[in-house]
Structure formats: structure tokens, C-alpha cells
Amino acid sequence: MSKRHSAKYKLDRAMGENLWGRPKSPVNKRSYGPGQHGQRRKQKVSDFGLQLRAKQKLKGYYGNITEKQFSKIYEEADRRKGNTSENLIALLESRLDAVVYRAKFVPTVWAARQFVNHGHVLVNGKKVNIASYRCKAGDVIEVRERSRNMALVLEALQSPERDVPDYIEIDAKAQRATLIRLPELAEVPYPVKMEPNLIVEYYSS
Numbered sequence: 001m002s003k004r005h006s007a008k009y010k011l012d013r014a015m016g017e018n019l020w021g022r023p024k025s026p027v028n029k030r031s032y033g034p035g036q037h038g039q040r041r042k043q044k045v046s047d048f049g050l051q052l053r054a055k056q057k058l059k060g061y062y063g064n065i066t067e068k069q070f071s072k073i074y075e076e077a078d079r080r081k082g083n084t085s086e087n088l089i090a091l092l093e094s095r096l097d098a099v100v101y102r103a104k105f106v107p108t109v110w111a112a113r114q115f116v117n118h119g120h121v122l123v124n125g126k127k128v129n130i131a132s133y134r135c136k137a138g139d140v141i142e143v144r145e146r147s148r149n150m151a152l153v154l155e156a157l158q159s160p161e162r163d164v165p166d167y168i169e170i171d172a173k174a175q176r177a178t179l180i181r182l183p184e185l186a187e188v189p190y191p192v193k194m195e196p197n198l199i200v201e202y203y204s205s
Contacts, residue, residue: 051202085196103177
């Protein structure tokens with residue numbers, strides 16, 4: 001198992017939840033945490049502990065986002081008008097790697113980042129290789145023509161594991177997706193409950 005896979009599944013076990021809803025997650029077999037002390041009786045978690053867990057869970061869900069990057073995304077969400085929790089989700093879901101993952105061009109969030117970084121994606125007809133690139137409503141995201149026969153892409157598009165959410169319009173044959181709108185929390189198909197309101201409390205404390 002690669003380091004990336006082991007780290008991914010370690011997060012699943014640390015949270016005690018199958019974050020990405022994947023059939024191979026070890027949580028499907030054992031729900032206790034990783035390491036030799038993983039099976040100890042769970043202690044009551046403080047408010048701060050719950051807030052920290054909510055942040056680690058949401059940040060971890062999007063793959064390789066650093067603490068500094070996540071903090072900057074939160075700061076922007078807080079500066080924007082409206083509900084900070086909803087703004088945070090909209091900003092995360094507008095990342096190019098997130099849209100590529102939601103469109104089912106790749107099987108995982110980690111693969112999405114790599115796929116973008118390696119230059120396989122066009123946004124409005126132009127190559128963009130920055131995973132954190134922020135997409136806007138109406139943007140057209142597509143797989144470059146030379147990359148359309150990659151096994152990774154064809155298998156992901158055909159996989160019944162995930163559905164494309166309503167805020168993305170997909171043309172699977174053309175391998176093209178349009179971000180119709182930035183989503184609200186209730187629209188995002190997280191396999192587990194995300195609590196951005198606790199993240200607001202974490203950064204406000």
C-alpha cells in the first residue's frame with residue numbers, strides 16, 4: 001500500500017468514519033482508531049475537541065490541503081457576505097481538483113490533484129494545472145483530448161460508486177463538465193456528516 005493510501009485510510013480510522021464512502025476503507029471492518037491504543041474506550045470529547053475534529057475531517061476530505069491553505073480559505077469565507085459555513089463549503093467545492101473529482105473524471109480526491117497538476121484539464125478551453133484554481137459558476141471543465149482514453153478516466157466515469165451532484169452538468173461522452181452554481185452544504189454529497197458551523201466556532205475561539 002502506498003504512503004498516500006495508508007495516510008488516507010489512517011484518517012478514516014482516526015475519525016472512525018468512512019470519509020469518502022469507499023468500499024475498501026478499513027472502517028468498514030473495524031471502527032476503532034489506528035495504533036496500539038485504538039481500541040481504548042472513547043472518552044467524552046470537549047467542545048474544542050469536537051471543533052478540531054470537524055476541521056480535521058473537512059480539511060482531510062479534500063486531500064492534500066495544508067493547515068495554512070485551509071486557514072486562508074476560512075479567512076476568505078469569513079470576509080465574504082453571508083453565512084461563513086456556507087461560504088467555506090462553496091470555496092472548497094469551487095477548487096478545480098474538487099470539481100474534477102465531483103465530475104467523476106477521476107476516482108479519488110488525491111487522483112484529482114495529480115490529474116490537474118499533470119496538465120490533463122482544460123478550463124474554458126485553456127490548460128490549467130493548479131489544483132487550487134477557483135472555478136466560477138458557468139466555467140466549463142474538460143479532460144484534454146489526448147488524455148481522454150486514460151484508463152483512470154474511463155473507469156472513474158463508469159464507476160457506480162458515486163453520482164455527479166446537481167450543481168455540475170456533465171457530458172460524460174465528451175468528458176466535459178459545467179459548474180452550474182456554487183453549492184450549499186445540503187447539496188454536497190459528503191458520505192459523512194460535515195459540520196462547518198463547528199469550524200467557525202474553532203476559528204472564532
